Amino acid sequence: MQKISTSDNSADEVSPGQQKKTKEMCPQKKTIEKILRFAAAYRAEKINENQYAELLLN
Numbered sequence: 185m186q187k188i189s190t191s192d193n194s195a196d197e198v199s200p201g202q203q204k205k206t207k208e209m210c211p212q213k214k215t216i217e218k219i220l221r222f223a224a225a226y227r228a229e230k231i232n233e234n235q236y237a238e239l240l241l242n
Contacts, residue, residue, distance in 0.1 A: 211219075225242040 225240055227239045227241060229237045229239065231237055
């Protein structure tokens with residue numbers, strides 16, 4: 185299986201004179217722990233120019 189992603193960020197474009205409004209994020213400690221646990225167990229290895237193998241190490 186191969187993932188395909190694009191770099192099209194047209195939704196992020198802001199016209200001149202406008203500022204992009206952002207919200208401050210305040211995740212719960214439980215959510216942060218889940219993210220860190222996943223990040224510690226996830227690896228992606230490059231196979232070819234456009235192919236990666238994803239591994240979960242748990």
